[in-house]
Amino acid sequence: MRSTKVTLRVWRGDAGQGQLTDYQVEANEGEVVLDILHRLQATQAGDLAVRWNCKAGKCGSCSMEINGRPRLACMTRMSTFEPGEPITLTPIRTFPVIRDLVTDVSFNFAKAREIPSFAPDPAVRLGEFRMQQEDVQRSQEFRKCIECFLCQNVCHVIRDHPENERAFAGPRFLMRIAELEMHPADTADRREIAQDDFGLGYCNITKCCTEVCPENIKITDNALIPMKERVVGRKYDPLVWLGSKITRRRHHDTPAVPGKQS
Amino acid sequence: MTDIERLSYDVVVIGAGGAGLRAAIEARRAGKKTAVISKSLFGKAHTVMAEGGCAAAMGNVNPNDNWQVHFRDTMRGGKFLNNWRMAELHAREAPDRVWELEAWGALFDRTPDGKISQRNFGGHAYPRLAHVGDRTGLEMIRTLQQRVVALQQEDAREHGDPEAMIKVFAETTVTRLISAGGRIAGAFGYVRDTGGFVLFEAPAVILATGGIGKTFKYSSNSWEYTGDGHALALLAGATLMNMEFVQFHPTHMVWPLSVRGLLVTESVRGDGGVLRNSEGKRFMFGYVPDVFRAQYAETEEEADRWYTDPDHNRRPPELLPRDEVARANNAEVKAGRGSPHGGVFLDIASRRPADEILRRLPSMYHQFKELADVDITKDPMEVGPAQHYVMGGVEVDPDTAVSQLPGLFAAGEVSGGMHGSNRLGGNSLSDLLVFGRRAGLGAAAYLDSLGASRPAVRDADLAAAEAEALAPLEREGGENPYAVHAELQQTMSDLVGIIRREDEIKKALTELEGLRARAAGVKAEGGRAYNPGWHLALDLRNMVLIAECVAQAALERQESRGGHTRDDFPQMSADWRKVNLICSLDGDRVTLRRQPMVSMRADLMALFERDELAKYYTAEELPPADPAPAEEK
Numbered sequence: 001m002r003s004t005k006v007t008l009r010v011w012r013g014d015a016g017q018g019q020l021t022d023y024q025v026e027a028n029e030g031e032v033v034l035d036i037l038h039r040l041q042a043t044q045a046g047d048l049a050v051r052w053n054c055k056a057g058k059c060g061s062c063s064m065e066i067n068g069r070p071r072l073a074c075m076t077r078m079s080t081f082e083p084g085e086p087i088t089l090t091p092i093r094t095f096p097v098i099r100d101l102v103t104d105v106s107f108n109f110a111k112a113r114e115i116p117s118f119a120p121d122p123a124v125r126l127g128e129f130r131m132q133q134e135d136v137q138r139s140q141e142f143r144k145c146i147e148c149f150l151c152q153n154v155c156h157v158i159r160d161h162p163e164n165e166r167a168f169a170g171p172r173f174l175m176r177i178a179e180l181e182m183h184p185a186d187t188a189d190r191r192e193i194a195q196d197d198f199g200l201g202y203c204n205i206t207k208c209c210t211e212v213c214p215e216n217i218k219i220t221d222n223a224l225i226p227m228k229e230r231v232v233g234r235k236y237d238p239l240v241w242l243g244s245k246i247t248r249r250r251h252h253d254t255p256a257v258p259g260k261q262s
Numbered sequence: 263m264t265d266i267e268r269l270s271y272d273v274v275v276i277g278a279g280g281a282g283l284r285a286a287i288e289a290r291r292a293g294k295k296t297a298v299i300s301k302s303l304f305g306k307a308h309t310v311m312a313e314g315g316c317a318a319a320m321g322n323v324n325p326n327d328n329w330q331v332h333f334r335d336t337m338r339g340g341k342f343l344n345n346w347r348m349a350e351l352h353a354r355e356a357p358d359r360v361w362e363l364e365a366w367g368a369l370f371d372r373t374p375d376g377k378i379s380q381r382n383f384g385g386h387a388y389p390r391l392a393h394v395g396d397r398t399g400l401e402m403i404r405t406l407q408q409r410v411v412a413l414q415q416e417d418a419r420e421h422g423d424p425e426a427m428i429k430v431f432a433e434t435t436v437t438r439l440i441s442a443g444g445r446i447a448g449a450f451g452y453v454r455d456t457g458g459f460v461l462f463e464a465p466a467v468i469l470a471t472g473g474i475g476k477t478f479k480y481s482s483n484s485w486e487y488t489g490d491g492h493a494l495a496l497l498a499g500a501t502l503m504n505m506e507f508v509q510f511h512p513t514h515m516v517w518p519l520s521v522r523g524l525l526v527t528e529s530v531r532g533d534g535g536v537l538r539n540s541e542g543k544r545f546m547f548g549y550v551p552d553v554f555r556a557q558y559a560e561t562e563e564e565a566d567r568w569y570t571d572p573d574h575n576r577r578p579p580e581l582l583p584r585d586e587v588a589r590a591n592n593a594e595v596k597a598g599r600g601s602p603h604g605g606v607f608l609d610i611a612s613r614r615p616a617d618e619i620l621r622r623l624p625s626m627y628h629q630f631k632e633l634a635d636v637d638i639t640k641d642p643m644e645v646g647p648a649q650h651y652v653m654g655g656v657e658v659d660p661d662t663a664v665s666q667l668p669g670l671f672a673a674g675e676v677s678g679g680m681h682g683s684n685r686l687g688g689n690s691l692s693d694l695l696v697f698g699r700r701a702g703l704g705a706a707a708y709l710d711s712l713g714a715s716r717p718a719v720r721d722a723d724l725a726a727a728e729a730e731a732l733a734p735l736e737r738e739g740g741e742n743p744y745a746v747h748a749e750l751q752q753t754m755s756d757l758v759g760i761i762r763r764e765d766e767i768k769k770a771l772t773e774l775e776g777l778r779a780r781a782a783g784v785k786a787e788g789g790r791a792y793n794p795g796w797h798l799a800l801d802l803r804n805m806v807l808i809a810e811c812v813a814q815a816a817l818e819r820q821e822s823r824g825g826h827t828r829d830d831f832p833q834m835s836a837d838w839r840k841v842n843l844i845c846s847l848d849g850d851r852v853t854l855r856r857q858p859m860v861s862m863r864a865d866l867m868a869l870f871e872r873d874e875l876a877k878y879y880t881a882e883e884l885p886p887a888d889p890a891p892a893e894e895k
Contacts, residue, residue, distance in 0.1 A: 014791065028519065028520070029518060029519075030517070030518020030519055030520050030521075030634075031518070031519075031520040032520055032521075032633070035520045041744065041794060041795065042742070042744035042745070042748070043744075046742065046743070046744065046786065046787045046788065046793075046794070046795030047786070047787050047788025047789070047793040047794065047795045047796070048794065049791075049792040049793070049794060050794065051302075051303070052485060053302050053306050053308075053484045053485050053486065054306075054308070054310065054311050054484045054485075055484070055485075055524075056311060056484075056521075056524050056525070056629070057628070057629065057632070058310050058311050058397070058399075058400065058625070059302075059306040059310045059311070059484065060306065061302065061303065061306050075632055075633070077632075077633070098455050098791070098792055099455075099791050099792040100792070102792055104455075105303070109303075109304060109432075112408075112411060113411050113414060113415065113424060116415075117367075117408060117411060117412035117415060118366065118367035118408065118412070120365060120367075124365070126358060126361040126362060126364075126365060127320070127357070127358075127361040127364075129361075129364050129365070129376075130375070130376035130377065131369075131372055131376050132372060132376055133371065133372040133379075136369045136370075136371075136372060139369055140369050140371075140394065140395075143369060143394070143400075143401060143404060144397065144400070145404075146310070146400065147305055147306075180367075183367065183369065185367075186367075216628075258415040258418050258419070258424070
């Protein structure tokens with residue numbers, strides 16, 4: 001088996017400060033970046049902080065920036081790099097560093113909790129839901145999401161503008177709203193809050209999220225753009241327009257955003 | 263001890279996979295203030311890796327299916343060593359648990375009439391697995407995660423605090439359970455981010471920590487699977503049962519080495535894939551054991567007809583229970599008929615059109631394409647067995663999931679009994695739901711019975727837990743924990759793996775004795791904040807302890823059955839079927855005793871033909887011979 005030495009340039013440090021540290025690590029044929037990090041931990045840096053879990057591209061834990069590109073370390077093969085070139089590993093930039101390659105992604109769990117949950121018709125009894133495959137398929141694509149948060153990391157609305165974090169939920173959670181909107185058994189209408197409370201309008205469809213998605217979900221084309229169209233459709237519905245002018249209140253089927261005063 | 267954070271809960275659930283989240287949802291629904299402790303981030307637990315599906319006899323695809331058929335299949339799969347009451351509850355309750363997920367937003371694949379679709383799997387008589395392509399576990403954990411969030415939203419409205427009734431402690435690891443007066447009093451652990459310690463004071467603890475895979479070298483299990491719950495239970499005074507039964511799933515990637523052990527879902531075979539050796543032969547026809555002879559096809563033609571006409575043909579032998587297929591794969595490689603990288607070939611490419619493969623097995627396509635440059639719509643996969651699951655676990659009461667220690671409950675992979683000597687594919691996700699819920703209910707009922715008298719954590723116990731956790735950081739010098747871990751894995755894979763022999767197991771026990779001492783002396787470099795070397799040093803205690811249980815039980819059981827294959831005792835023995843092997847701790851030594859199995863209830867026994875029972879049971883256990891011909895049940 002072919003074995004070589006590679007240079008890893010790993011960001012070491014914590015919230016206060018840190019620097020890139022070079023390591024020479026052995027690499028074998030067929031390995032991925034996470035293998036090399038594990039070897040580095042086992043042989044030279046036992047306390048190197050790396051978040052990982054399944055090592056199979058299914059849990060979305062080992063997100064990091066590899067030569068500046070947001071990737072999963074477990075799905076990035078060493079053979080994709082030029083031999084002899086150092087490989088630079090840094091924590092995902094949008095979220096605060098905890099230590100080394102591990103970041104504080106709690107922002108995402110907070111946003112998840114703000115989105116009004118699945119709301120089925122309470123009259124449907126267990127086992128009596130009937131849905132066609134073609135109808136569930138659209139939301140199923142979004143439910144492939146492994147919550148690696150690489151889309152959240154790369155989206156310039158928050159990557160370059162932390163001040164937007166309050167008003168903008170990010171691609172992952174706008175996609176969650178789209179998923180519920182397209183869920184055949186959901187009864188709520190989240191179009192207004194998608195725009196007003198979760199910042200759908202901030203998205204200017206540069207498709208960076210789609211590009212980094214390790215599950216190849218068409219976040220922009222299949223979730224965000226259709227959501228934008230639905231929001232526009234609602235705004236130009238004359239009855240909705242008139243209703244909003246008269247009452248200045250939310251439509252009766254718009255769920256309240258949990259944890260926010262409306 | 264001044265810097266230990268103290269938190270008080272009614273129920274503490276350790277583990278945030280399928281069983282843990284389902285338990286927490288039920289405990290919260292019963293009005294109990296519940297903490298969920300997760301070694302990883304919320305929603306990352308090992309359940310996400312489950313691929314094929316969740317077995318439940320809903321009868322959506324074949325209306326002949328019902329709980330009795332599922333029960334029979336489960337008992338056969340486990341070679342009748344199952345706790346029959348658990349197998350009964352599981353088969354009866356699984357459909358409601360799946361439908362409940364649907365009501366919480368899960369989107370399973372559908373049948374043409376809009377119901378939940380069900381797929382074929384090894385050992386299941388009818389298409390029975392609710393699924394979402396080959397990412398069913400992800401759907402399940404996301405649904406449960408989102409259900410927890412929905413409950414938190416309700417609590418925010420009612421109590422003004424989303425975490426008033428159910429709170430998830432992500433990246434937190436429990437290192438000791440603390441009991442007082444023979445009952446559970448709390449759980450002690452550390453928070454990964456900071457390395458700070460936390461004491462959860464709670465009269466009820468539910469273990470839902472999964473399995474022990476990281477004890478072995480090649481395993482499909484994730485980082486977290488270090489036998490924590492098994493070891494915590496043992497250390498707290500509870501018992502483990504049948505730890506010799508370890509499932510080696512037959513199909514994992516074998517190449518590149520980096521991904522050796524990565525699971526290849528059984529759905530590949532359920533959807534038409536077949537196993538071939540280097541001569542191109544479908545070898546499974548030569549490996550149908552006597553006990554299953556009547557249910558499996560003898561020719562390729564009959565096997566292939568079964569996919570479209572299951573009522574008039576017998577099943578392909580590729581869909582035998584996992585233990586049978588794993589042994590067959592192993593034997594083909596040993597006989598020199600393996601693939602170039604030491605596996606066998608799994609072929610779906612020549613059997614199904616490319617678009618169907620892409621639709622039904624998208625993750626497998628992705629996994630092979632990305633990691634091995636293999637296009638499974640064009641070429642066969644190279645696969646081989648690796649450790650996948652442990653059937654053994656905490657000895658629990660079937661109905662309430664309580665262990666031998668009052669206040670301590672267990673559900674899912676960490677519990678024992680349900681799957682007997684071998685688990686059927688698809689029966690794990692349903693097990694998590696059925697017994698997760700029952701553990702939540704069991705804990706709630708226990709709390710109600712306690713009233714106001716809650717056991718108190720003694721300061722001395724807390725101080726001991728803290729000192730133990732700090733030791734790897736504080737000791738002067740010591741071995742590298744990663745090195746000790748690698749040796750443990752090598753020992754277990756080489757000597758207590760898929761095929762076992764007395765002399766090898768004895769050698770393993772000697773090596774484990776040494777490894778135990780070495781694990782107790784490892785040194786973790788660095789500080790307390792997010793330090794994986796320290797975490798591994800603490801996990802090692804659990805892995806070594808559990809490895810010893812597996813090895814001792816494997817040495818004791820002198821027969822071959824399910825996930826325990828003895829080269830020197832190749833037969834299945836009716837006398838051994840009556841025996842459960844129970845591990846407990848005497849001081850710091852693992853002790854083993856035999857415990858007779860409770861006889862199966864007569865109405866359940868009557869679900870089987872006497873002839874079939876005679877393959878497993880001793881003559882005196884069999885029901886009296888019925889003079890009239892038995893009716894089809």
